[in-house]
Structure formats: structure tokens, C-alpha cells
């Protein structure tokens with residue numbers, strides 16, 4: 001799966017939507033390919049990655065998640081909700 005973000009995934013989840021989406025995915029066991037689109041602060045349309053996102057979602061904002069089957073999930077809260085519901089199977093460690 002591809003996770004389109006702004007400049008990265010750092011920062012507090014409360015204030016940075018890309019960090020929120022990334023941490024929700026990784027906390028649930030997903031390992032998304034992180035694709036930086038740059039932009040922000042009104043400059044989004046100057047960046048090809050953001051224009052590609054607009055073609056996908058109708059808006060320039062990230063994070064946007066694109067699944068292997070082409071499904072597009074926009075908005076950090078929607079990505080976090082999907083991550084929680086679709087956790088990949090994780091092996092159970094035998095500690096006996």
C-alpha cells in the first residue's frame with residue numbers, strides 16, 4: 001500500500017495528519033510505502049505529487065492511502081479507522 005504524505009511522518013499525531021495516518025497504520029502492523037508529495041501552505045498545486053492526489057481524491061490534501069487493489073482512502077481519520085479494522089495477521093510468538 002502507498003501512503004502519500006506531505007514532507008514526512010514526523011511530529012505529534014494530534015497536530016500532523018500525515019503522522020496520525022502513518023502511526024495508525026504501523027501500530028496496526030501495516031508497512032506502507034511512504035511517498036512524499038511536498039507542498040502545503042497553499043503551494044500544493046505546484047507539486048506534481050499533489051496534482052496526482054487531486055486527480056485521485058478531488059482535493060490536494062494528504063495523507064491519502066492507496067491500497068494494492070486501487071482503493072483510495074482519504075483523510076487521516078478514515079485511514080486510522082481502516083488501519084484498526086484491517087490489521088494484517090500477525091504471528092503469535094510462542095513464549096512457553
Ligand SMILES: N[C@@H](CCC(=O)N[C@@H](CS)C(=O)NCC(=O)O)C(=O)O
Pocket residue numbers: 006016017018040041042043044060061062063074075076077
Ligand atoms: N482533515 C485532513 C487534513 C489534512 C491536511 O491538512 N494535510 C496537510 C498536510 S499534513 C495538507 O495537505 N495541507 C495542504 C493544504 O492545506 O494546503 C486530514 O486529517 O487528513
